[in-house]
Amino acid sequence: TGALEADPRTRRLPLHFLWHDERLLPRLRALAAETDRLVVALSFATADRPAMAGLLTRLCPLDGLFIVAGGPHPSARPVEALRLGADAVVIGEGEEALPAILDRLQRGEPLAGLPGVVTLDEGGQPLRGPRPRPLRLDDYPPLGLAHRRFAPIEITRGCPCACSFCQTSFLFGGRMRHRSVENIVAWVRRAMERGYRYLRFITPNAFAYQSPDNGRTVNLAAIERLLGEMAALVGRERVYFGTFPSEVGPETVTPEAVALVRRYCGNDNLIFGAQSGSERMLRALRRCHTVADVLRAAEIVAAGGLTPVVDLIFGLPGEEPEDVAATLRLMDELVARGAVLHTHTFMPLPGTPLEHAPPGRVDPALHPVLDRLASQGHQIGQWRKQERLAARDSR
Numbered sequence: 001t002g003a004l005e006a007d008p009r010t011r012r013l014p015l016h017f018l019w020h021d022e023r024l025l026p027r028l029r030a031l032a033a034e035t036d037r038l039v040v041a042l043s044f045a046t047a048d049r050p051a052m053a054g055l056l057t058r059l060c061p062l063d064g065l066f067i068v069a070g071g072p073h074p075s076a077r078p079v080e081a082l083r084l085g086a087d088a089v090v091i092g093e094g095e096e097a098l099p100a101i102l103d104r105l106q107r108g109e110p111l112a113g114l115p116g117v118v119t120l121d122e123g124g125q126p127l128r129g130p131r132p133r134p135l136r137l138d139d140y141p142p143l144g145l146a147h148r149r150f151a152p153i154e155i156t157r158g159c160p161c162a163c164s165f166c167q168t169s170f171l172f173g174g175r176m177r178h179r180s181v182e183n184i185v186a187w188v189r190r191a192m193e194r195g196y197r198y199l200r201f202i203t204p205n206a207f208a209y210q211s212p213d214n215g216r217t218v219n220l221a222a223i224e225r226l227l228g229e230m231a232a233l234v235g236r237e238r239v240y241f242g243t244f245p246s247e248v249g250p251e252t253v254t255p256e257a258v259a260l261v262r263r264y265c266g267n268d269n270l271i272f273g274a275q276s277g278s279e280r281m282l283r284a285l286r287r288c289h290t291v292a293d294v295l296r297a298a299e300i301v302a303a304g305g306l307t308p309v310v311d312l313i314f315g316l317p318g319e320e321p322e323d324v325a326a327t328l329r330l331m332d333e334l335v336a337r338g339a340v341l342h343t344h345t346f347m348p349l350p351g352t353p354l355e356h357a358p359p360g361r362v363d364p365a366l367h368p369v370l371d372r373l374a375s376q377g378h379q380i381g382q383w384r385k386q387e388r389l390a391a392r393d394s395r
Helices: 002-006 024-033 046-059 072-076 078-084 097-107 168-172 181-192 220-234 255-264 279-284 291-303 321-336 364-375 383-394
Strands: 038-043 065-070 088-090 117-120 126-128 269-275 307-314 340-345 379-381
Touching: 002 097, 024 038, 024 046, 038 046, 038 097, 046 065, 046 072, 046 078, 046 383, 065 072, 065 078, 065 097, 072 078, 072 088, 072 168, 078 088, 078 117, 078 126, 088 097, 097 117, 181 220, 220 255, 255 291, 269 291, 279 321, 291 307, 291 321, 307 321, 321 340, 321 364, 340 383, 364 379
Parallel strands: 038 065, 065 088, 269 307, 307 340, 340 379
Antiparallel strands: 088 117, 117 126
């Protein structure tokens, strides 16, 4: 939204934000009747594919619609999205591509050749535009202020780890790109004038913000400057850093970084990923940390007065009984350090090295263990739901 508002080619276009509910189709019919061409933009993840496929089936018969799909699933499988009914797919970053699509449509020009855009030719074959250049975050608004579209502010894009189960590096590249403190402050000031009150951030690793070596070294000065500015603007109790919807890397957790969160932020926890207690599995998954890093991070976070919330994935491909046993040992050690376990079931995601792996299945013998931990307040997460979704999506 922010990119459309900022681009002179699109800033005057009327934008409508519709919920995917029973009012959607009647509203689209009404809007289509008011204009020669109505562009419908959809962004969705793999878990949403069945619902979006059903929606596209209902949208395609409507006259005057041009459907643009984007987000993690269409980016990884653009031809599938096109054959489901989309007219164009934006791969990865959309800040340049979507305004360019709308500009071409207004001019009546074909979309072929637009960077990062895929369409089908008359014979149903894909036409892929060139690979776009990585965007500079400061060049685009993080929020849609004119339409009051507030969201967590993306401060970093890209991740160096390229974990084999995760889409982030494959969507946005392995080089971290950071939004500057000055840019963030300017947009937050403007957003506050329109009622923006709580600050959360989007980043693959909050403690890698402005890292000088792509995430290996923590830039304490940059983090303190960012958090200090944010706390001064909205108040410490309204700043949330290193927690939902983001996290920190366990290998970057230091007492000094945790102290900054305690000083300037309102969150009472820090989230980081362990994923497995097996060193063998961590290497296979291309994680950027070791089991020792996870335990050390939990100790530092707890000692700093925050609750460690640690992600774990069950049903990983190639996992052997000894790997599961190692994860159970890690769980015990983390709980002893005051951690809450955030549990997941492996879901193969398109565009990742593990996209063709079988869906994760949690050993039934682990169910009572996880249920007991949940009843004691030590375990949260959607592992059961994800197990069902993974099985459904593999069919």
